[in-house]
Amino acid sequence: MTCSPYSPNDYKSDLKPVWCPGCGDFAVLNSVYRALADLHREPHETVVVSGIGCSSRLPGYVDTYGFNSLHGRALPIATGVKLARPNLTVLAVGGDGDGIAIGGNHFMHAARRNVDIAYFMMDNEIYGLTKGQAAPTTPSGDKTKSTLYGNPEVSVDPCGLAISLGASWVARAFSGDVKGTTELMKLAISHHGFAFLNIISPCVTWRGDDQTKELRAKQRAVPAEHDRSDRTAALRFTNEDDDRMTVGVLYDTQRPTLVDEMLEIRDKAIGIAPPPGREEILRVFAPAR
């Protein structure tokens, strides 16, 4: 075993998080520090991209490269970074509102394309930054500041969505379990392909003080006999009953990533004909006489 040249503290930036006391995202941030340190990821070769929301402030607290981009747009920006510099470790982070509501379309295409990035979705089942309106993950019937008579909509399970959309690695974590979350982050970052980690992260301000306790009580580990390569079996751990929240790796498969496909196309194109020289290009585009 090699000793990591970095400690979790080396990934801490000078910015102090402005999250509410008790927010689950503090634990997620600690897990990010630990995972990056354990995997020996060089800070200058790591990029953390977010959208907008409470959890999307995370890149500012990590001493790597980072983008606090536009609302819902973390995944296309992360895709651009990964395609331009495939050797970098690219993390996309943000909330359930950012990723499932306003940015939902990008979630589909990043998963489908199998872009080699790790996407950590901090899921508090509410819009936190705008102070407590229902998100697509808010359970049906819940009263929020935008659903005063109860949420009339059916909620989305991000893991179920990711599996359906073609993500090649899908897991659920609970931020209250820092060690477990860290281990899942390490697997996500190491996965070759689009890795989606849904981190259930309580919002003490808008989902109540009891949310953490309730989540802790209902978390269950994925059964040891679960076949991670079985998509149908993985879907059994999505849209679970109210009293159950299965944490761990639900789905894990290997298929070519977007970068793999692009490199293959490039190699094929070069193989068919060598790239034209400068003189040939000038001749083709020369004005007609």
Place this chain on the structure above:
Amino acid sequence: MGRTLCTGNYAAGHTLAVAGEANRAARGCCGGAYPITPQTEIIEYLRGFNFRKGRIVPVESEHSAMGVCIGASLSGARAFTASSSNGLAYMTENVFAAGYYRLPIVMIAVNRTLGPPWNIWVDQGDSLALRDAAWLQFYCHSHQDLVDTIAIAFRVAEDARVMLPVMVAMDGFVTSHTEMVVELLDQERVDRYLPPCEVPHRVQHSRPATIGNLTWPRETERHRRDIQEAMERVPAVLDEAIGEFESMFGRRADGAIVAEQTEDAETILIASSTMAATLRGVVRARRLRGERIGMIRIKQFRPFPRSELLRAIGGARRVGVLDRNHSPGSGGIFWNEVAATLHSSDILLQDYIAGIGGGDVTPEILDSIIDDLASRTAAVDPLWQEVAV
């Protein structure tokens, strides 16, 4: 309803709600709701309002919020929403669609600086970026101005001679989150003030049609000219709407511009929104000291009130424009419009860009800007606040 102490967001939410409710005898009301600071309380108010014939739909983005308004308005409902900053930027495609579909939607724009870098404070760059979207635009300086303008906006938007959407803007936090005493509108009189919403090209069972199909250049040109002609009819329609508002509610709402002490003024300052409210105190104080100074608050930005402005500026020798907005590579956006209006005059016209990103434009800053204007013999490129003071 009597006088109420409330925030700008509450005042706006209430006025949208009673306007929507007023259409219950016709095709009801509908809107899309999506939160963004600093307008969120408006859509929360609407979501909590028990419409007898109407629905406010919580959607997944601002783009969809305007989409819901477009669908509702095309079906004949009274449609409205609210947004801010990057929400307006993301909504842009549908904002243009609403204008080009000729739909009388009313939207509250709570002005907030566009990001990145992220900033939640006031700057008019968000709504002014939509100035070419075939919407009327009004910039309000107080809570009462806001309430009255929203009611009048529905009246003007839905008038067959106009049939265009209206954006009513207020300053983020300065107006949206502070409280003022305001006369809110009661349902009974709003019911009488706003006639049933009638969108002449709404979808109808008896007249199946597809709206928005491919057109040839000549048809598109005709469509754009129709919009321009509708804009040119706004002053007359607005005058009527303000007159009837006064008959109904007993107070005179502000028009396209508000000129103060400009009759004999040698120096005139032009501003909008709450910066104009601060400016009023400064100008009044200088008047008391004997200066021949006046001011104009531009409330209606689209259509731009050129003739009203020319009349109010009259024989002034110096005009300073205060812009809480900036078009990179050019200058203040209000200044650009004023410059086009004064193109054939020899008035000294100077632009001052102040309060970008929500900086506090204090009476002291305005005083120093006025001193700077007085000292100039010729105009220079737009001056930024820190340059001017």
